[in-house]
Amino acid sequence: MNGQTIAETLELIKGAYALNKTITTSNQLVAYDLQAPAKNLYPVVTPLRNKIPRVKGNGGVATNWRTVKSIVGSGYDSSPWIPEGQRSGRMSYNTAAVAANYVTIGEEDAVTFEAEHAGEGFENVRATMATRLLQKTMLKEENAILGGNNSLQLGTCGNASLSAAGTGATLPAATYSVIVVALTLEGYINSNLTTGVATQKTVTGADGQTYVINGGSSNKSSSVTQAVTLGQTLSATVAYVTGAVAYAWFVGTVGNELLQAVTTIPSIAISAPLTTGTQNASAITADNSTNSLGFDGLLTTAMKPANGAYYVQMPVGTAGTGTPLTASGRGSVNEIDTMLKSMWDQFQLSATVLYVNSQELKNMTTKVLTNNSGPLLRYDLPADGKQPYGLVANGTISWYYNPFTASGGQMIPVMLHPKVPPGTIIGWCEELPLWYQNNNVGNVAEVHCRNDYYQLDYPLTKRMWESGVYAEEVLAVYAPFAMAVITGIGNG
Template sequence: MTANTDDLIKAALQAPSEDIARSILSAAGMSNDELAKSITTQTGLVAYDLQAPAKNLYPVNTPIRNRLPRVGGGIGVATNWKAIDRIIGSGYDAQGWVPEGQRSGQMSYATSNKAASYVTIGEEDGASFEAINAGRGFEDVKARMTMRMLQKMMLKEENALLGGNATLQLGTPSAPVASASGSTGAIAAATYSVIVVALSFEGCRGASIANGIPTTKVINGADGKTFTLYGGSSNKSAAGSVAVTSGQSILASVAPIMGAMGYAWFVGPSGSEVLQAITYINSVSLSTLRTGTQPATAITADNSANPNLAFDGLLTTAFKAGANGAAYVNQLATGTAGIGTKLTSSGRGSCNEVDAMLQGMWDAYQVSPSVLYVNSQETTGLTNAVLTGSSAPLLHYMQDPQSGGVKATAGGTIEYYFNPYSTEGGSKIPVKIHPALPPGTMIGWAENLPIQYQANEVPNVAEVKVRQDYYEIDWPITTRQRQVGVYAEEVLAVYAPFAMGIVTNIAKG
């Protein structure tokens, strides 16, 4: 088609009448039917309505990273501090009596040296020159790539601050106690072997029935070098045994492990056990058995910690301190296998397990959490424990003065939890859902020490001590690709582990 013909067709389309359009088309040597056939959407001669830039449909929710203070000035390989854990009076520690004219004995101190080693966290990405050039007019490919890379690193940092594990080995669980009962199960009659593997916070985050539980992974760095990450799983237990008759289900439980937030269960004929379930309590109930999932033989060692690469997060620090009595840790009782122990109501508008944690933290160290993080499961369980028939007298309706009627909103949850254990007569603790916290666990955290810790020199109970905060590296061009890395060198320094409390092994309520 010539440019002149193209102009005539445009003129025909814009003609004020059909007769004039016909005359113009005739001059172009085309009929009206031919024009109608040539101009349709099926020809593909249409514009492409692409909205720019791309929609980023993923959450970047990092509440603890956002809440923790970041303190610079780090040097060397670790940050170090000295702690005076107790001041011990002479004589009877609780008595200060001195005879007239005499001197008291000298007091003493319980001290400890603390250190937290700096580690590096990072993420990398790359974009070819073709991708960068083809994206012009749509989005700045390199800039957006860097933004998304920083967001992903912040998400990984959030996981590290909450549950990073450098030092807490889960070891080997004891052999499960297994039994069979019921009449509605679909397990073939036979004798089965039951094996369990404990999971840390990181293990819970990486485990699934489809992909199995994480053991180790070799990372191929963008520099061509490799390193190994440990996935957060314990060694496998010795096997328990159970004889099943037709219609029965398998019930199994294991002694809880300090630091475990989940358990993976492998069941099958002896030597052929495969992954059947992942639970967030220390027991399981199975009415059917899977095939084709991860075999228990894939677990050959304790892969729960990364001692040379990671730092301990809040949960790991609290679990370790709880083992030594310096933090409140309550692993709820096993209860009935597969059902576990739920949060329970006090009958006065509160939850027994949370009340026990608040009182325990006060009695031992005179501290009170300033925030309570829970999983969505525990939001429901806590609400069910608090809002019961016996707590109804504590609730009230708000009447709308305009309409004169009572308006009720369906549903409800716990926004704050009142803590009566404090010097000032009580405080409200916000209850927040943490997107990464596994079901079955809640953590209370006092972000600052109370006023009675005079001259404590601890402005923050926990802080991110940075040797070098976020920095971007644009690597030299060695291929037709722009390669970028985002890194930070930091450590979580927890100065008062006793200012944290954990309730775990909570069954769904």
């Protein structure tokens, strides 16, 4: 066959199979450039879990200890005077037995045989499943250490106080009804405007059995109404609920109160038309603030009145705005200074770390860096002189100086925590000072583990690998008075 014949034959084939069209990448006749393994784009921020010591337990259903709260002298407790040749009266003790029940935390997952086989050459699906299981368990444990609530019930939220005033608002004229629900830290984390206030959830385990977890919300208040004319702003405030870090607001006509906002101050101001909302107040029927399956976290421990920790709610202030932190004029924040002074005056100790939200870090920086504090600031230049006028914009405070210590002062790190809510500052003395002689408290708080993290790989009953990561533990806080909490801080 000569060249001309071949060319003619190819042209006939092209015509028969429509191959005269150009082949491009849109035809998908290309390789698939898949990078392995998968990109895990989720944060695993667990500073408390990483920092608090983990101690092996000794079996049983709880870890137990006895606390000597104080030693009381005879006569007047602070007066040492004794007549010559006589003996003193006998001192007494204030003691308490404490028990912290072990609970189980964990998470499970499964990988089908097909998923394992399909993942060959991409990633070891069973190994990455185990890693993610551990990470999710750690994240849940961090939330529990910070804000777990076993014993501090919120009860029924008090009724809102309403008013209407002002001009220029666009809220339509009507008689509005307001219902309030208080939220623990768990409730604040679990609730949002899309899914609503968390009440209860029935969980079906991988074994087919069910159990109930409470979401962290109080029972709702009664309905309170207020007439509003066009141009007025509807303002609502509520009394603080001990243990709450946030409040959910249901607003509408009577019987049709829909969730409008979740605030970290006990007030709200509504000047614009209401949103359609996704949850009616009728969904809240009981107090779901505590979890019998959990333990008390640091925040709950500090908020319980019986524990004697410094716990202050900021003044309610202007509805919708609250009361912000205030500058001392000497490079510090009045409310934090008061907290540190109180910890020293009452217990002769100091917070060694402050945990804050990004909002409070910004507000603290604003209060500290004022014109009045300017003469107190120092700017260090690098010794090499390469950047003699180098400045860094948008700096924030990373340390807070506490003058109320026996040693003449202490620098306290200010740490961001992703789960500390806006409007809350947590101070914590991680180790008792030396003058708590013979205290037998190596750590103010410990995670006591009856059985630390362990992985269970279940027998094959289906064509999938089933696995779980668990831990049996409790947060033991030996000196709850070594904590401090300020809540309800307005943004500003």
